[in-house]
Amino acid sequence: SMLKIQAYFNETADLPCQFANSQNQSLSELVVFWQDQENLVLNEVYLGKEKFDSVHSKYMGRTSFDSDSWTLRLHNLQIKDKGLYQCIIHHKKPTGMIRIHQMNSELSVLA
């Protein structure tokens, strides 16, 4: 599925993950990240903690994760931020990572 998102230039876009969490999994067992259409990482919450190693410089300091709504806020929108984004959630198990959720959005930036 693909969500259509609109937000204004120089303002903030909400990139939803729409994770229902029907099994009530704790953030401490999940890896939650957003990437753009070039697979550049905007934000990563690794076992409950923000991790910056993989965040691309163009997104550094521009995002905030809302753990109540599972939404990523992207601040200070530029025209070139328009495009496709993915939220991906992995469950980290002793045996490895299992992808349990993915949400795609298409962001338009309004001038």
Ligand SMILES: *[C@@H]1O[C@H](CO)[C@@H](O)[C@H](O)[C@H]1NC(C)=O
């Ligand atoms: C962007 O927003 C900031 C404050 O929110 C404002 O000071 C600045 O002038 C804005 N820049 C543009 C190009 O609109």
Ligand SMILES: *[C@@H]1O[C@H](CO)[C@@H](O)[C@H](O)[C@H]1NC(C)=O
């Ligand atoms: C979900 O888990 C948390 C602790 O991780 C617990 O406090 C809460 O009651 C649980 N909610 C449901 C609906 O099971």
